[in-house]
Amino acid sequence: MEKGAVFPLFYLPSVEFFKNMNQFAHVSILLEKEEHFPKQTNRNRTSIASPNGILNLSVPVQKNIGSKGHTPYKEIRIANEDNWQRIHWLTLEACYRSSAYFEFYEDAFEPFYQKKFDFLLDYNTQLLAVLLKALKMPVTYQFTDSYEKSYLGMVDLRGEMHHKRPSNYQNKPYYQVFEDRIGFQNNLSIVDLLFNQGPQASKFF
Secondary structure (H helix, E strand, C coil), rough: CEEEEEEECCCCCCCCHHHHHHHHCCEEECCCCCCCCCCCHHEEEEEEEECCCEEEEECCCCCCCCCCCCEEHHHCECCCCCCCHHHHHHHHHHHCCCCCCCCHHHHHHHHHCCCCCHHHHHHHHHHHHHHHHHHHHCCCEEECCCCCCCCEEEEEECCCCCCCCCCCCCCCCCCCCCCCHCCCCCCCEHHHHHHHHHHHHHHCC
């Protein structure tokens, strides 16, 4: 019997991410913070719907930390010299201001695009807590305290849900702002689902 699952910690994770969290909510959930930070993954990247199709947003991180790129996730610093927060927030507003529930959640998310965070781990962790609250998912989790290649009896999702390896997961269709222009876009950031469906979001996992 599965003891639980080990999750990566993403920026504004996908619908699939929360479907998986919901699946393992009754057992043990570990969030990985001891791994070497893998580049070009959803740990600092998310996808939303725009009038022109899927739009990727990335949190810039500082480079040249550690040796040979082997920097622990927990030590990854956000490159706040870039004006990324303002750009991300203006983009979210442009894409979702007309959605049914953007204003409902606006006050919860806007501080993440105003306050400066030093570490990506802290930023993503605090965002995750807000997302779980918005989804009304009573999920408890712990962080890894050392890096392990595998966990006996636990499902390892650390290498899954990668944007370069499209998932077979199909979430239930729901109304999207630009669906009439670009069609329904599957498995986007959870904020797409939240802003469009609000308190009913968890029914579309």
